[in-house]
Amino acid sequence: xxxxVSIEVxxxxxxxxxISTKSMPGTRWINLLIEQDCRVEICTQKKTILxxxxxxxxxxxxxxxxxxxxxxDWGETLFSALSRAxxxxxxxxxxxxxxxxxxxxxxxxxxxxxxxxxxxxxTAELAASLSLAxxxxxxxxxxxxxxxxxxxxxxxxxxxxxxTYGQFLKANGEQPVxxxxxxxxxxxxxxxxxxxxxxxxxxxxxxLINKESLSKMxxxxxxxxxxxxxxxxEVALVKHLKExxxxxxxxxxxxDEPYMKPGLADMKNAIVVPHIASASKWTREGMATLxxxxxLGKIKGYPxxxxxxxIEPFLNENAPPPAASPSIVNAKALGLPESKL
Numbered sequence: 001x002x003x004x005v006s007i008e009v010x011x012x013x014x015x016x017x018x019i020s021t022k023s024m025p026g027t028r029w030i031n032l033l034i035e036q037d038c039r040v041e042i043c044t045q046k047k048t049i050l051x052x053x054x055x056x057x058x059x060x061x062x063x064x065x066x067x068x069x070x071x072x073d074w075g076e077t078l079f080s081a082l083s084r085a086x087x088x089x090x091x092x093x094x095x096x097x098x099x100x101x102x103x104x105x106x107x108x109x110x111x112x113x114x115x116x117x118x119x120x121x122x123t124a125e126l127a128a129s130l131s132l133a134x135x136x137x138x139x140x141x142x143x144x145x146x147x148x149x150x151x152x153x154x155x156x157x158x159x160x161x162x163x164t165y166g167q168f169l170k171a172n173g174e175q176p177v178x179x180x181x182x183x184x185x186x187x188x189x190x191x192x193x194x195x196x197x198x199x200x201x202x203x204x205x206x207x208l209i210n211k212e213s214l215s216k217m218x219x220x221x222x223x224x225x226x227x228x229x230x231x232x233x234e235v236a237l238v239k240h241l242k243e244x245x246x247x248x249x250x251x252x253x254x255x256d257e258p259y260m261k262p263g264l265a266d267m268k269n270a271i272v273v274p275h276i277a278s279a280s281k282w283t284r285e286g287m288a289t290l291x292x293x294x295x296l297g298k299i300k301g302y303p304x305x306x307x308x309x310x311i312e313p314f315l316n317e318n319a320p321p322p323a324a325s326p327s328i329v330n331a332k333a334l335g336l337p338e339s340k341l
Contacts, residue, residue, distance in 0.1 A: 005050075005057050007041045014039030016299050018292075019058050020067040021050050024093060026285035028317065029292035036296055038064075048258060056081045065089035065295035067288075071257070075101040083108035089298035091291040095119060097329060098201040098228055106333045113294025114327050117311040118286040119278040126277040127196045127226045130250025134222045135194070137248075139271050189216040194224065201228035211236040220246045226277045229254040234261040241267045252277050286315050290326045297325030303339040304331040313341075 007019075010030055015037040023042055033040050043050065043058055049071045050058075055078055059066065063085040068074060070092055079101070082090065091113030092100060105112045133139060144150060182188045188195060195217070199205045209223065210233040217223070225232050234255040241247060242263070250271040254260050257275065264270060278284060293314055297304070300323075305314075308327035313319075324339040325331075331338070 005054055006044045007058070008044050010034055010040040010042075011037075012039055016064040017041065017062055018065045018067070018295055018299075019043070019063060021055060021058060021072060022069050022093075024067070024284075024288035024291070025281065026288055028285065029288040032289065032321065033292055033296055036300060038296065038299075052077055059085050059087070061085060063087045064299050065091075067091050067093060067291045067295055070094040070096060070099050072099060074099055074105070076104045079104045079108045079110050082110055089113065089295040091115075091294035093287050093291040096200060096228060102330050102333075106330045109334065111294070111298040111325070111328045111334060111336065112330050113291060113298075113325060114308075114329055115287040115290040115294075116327055117309040118290060118315070119283050120309075122280050122283045123198070123226050123277040126252060126273075127198070127224050127250075130224050130226070130252070130271055130273070131194050131196065131222055133271055134224070134248040134250045134269075140268060185213075186216070189213055190218075192221065193218065194222045196224040197227045197231055199227055199231060201230055205231050207231070207233040207236075209233065209237070211240070214240040217247070219244055221248075223247075223249045225250075226252045229257050234264060237261075238263040238267065241269050245269055286311070289321075290314060293321055294325045294327060297323075298328070298336075303337040304328045305339050306341070 011034040014034065016039065018033055018038045019041045021043050023044065030040050041058070045054065047054070052073055055066075055068070055072060059078075059081050063082060064087055066082060066087065066089070068090060074090065079090070088109060089111045090100075090105060093115060095114055095116045097112060097114050100112055102112050182191075197209065199208065208231050214236060223232075232251075232255065237249065238261055241249065246269070248269045248271075252273050252275055254272075260272065264272065278287060290311060302323045302325055305322065305324040305326050311326055314321045314326050322339065322341050324341060328334075328336060
């Protein structure tokens, strides 16, 4: 039996009970729920990841909807508990939902929301930042400087390759970088100087980058992962980094997040950051708002927004959001109507 979970309550007399398994940035999402007569309960438990038992305790006997996190295991057990409590909506505060058994949710009549559109730019920014930091060996240069090893200009080769982007070239009067669609994964692995991973995580992309695929990449290639940790076989990656010191990697996500596989933290040719691709104030607050509106929309019987990537109307703080759920991934399976707005 799980211990009682500590919570913070807003609008205690609200008609609909909505719980958030973790504190989320901003207050707009809370206010939007309160305005629609929701009692909002936020878990304040000092734990990185809540257990299934913790979340069942949060759901309790009556719960209309839940806003959860990608680190939680939302499967048969939790959706059956939510259904028994009268719940009809769950939303991940994430664009990915590999932690969610959508079929189980559909079985129990629970709508599953996610938050696409709002974090595209920040993720691209971090992928580019990690690429450049790896290419120019910024972290190593910083350590070199802090260690007091710099005593004037030295011919230390901190540059592996130079990457330019379209806007940079335009600013210098040149043509923007051209692009082409690769004909196969094999071509990508063999020809690319930088490979940036952005797939969803499912059985087809699990360990997409493994010992075999790493062996096909250039010895001085750069691998970036801002998608999901298990897309990369981290054990194979550590071995490859040890054997190929000019190979570089930038990771925002990890196979056993929040933990790293043994040896990864010791690799000088690896840059590791704590899942910060969406970590801007506007993005994280927007994700919280979209997640809350997904749950609210199902509770209120609203239709589903027709284009989940067109999220600006929901994030405009100077106007009420549309009467719709921004993004429900199992909308068709549940037979939910689509918004005509």
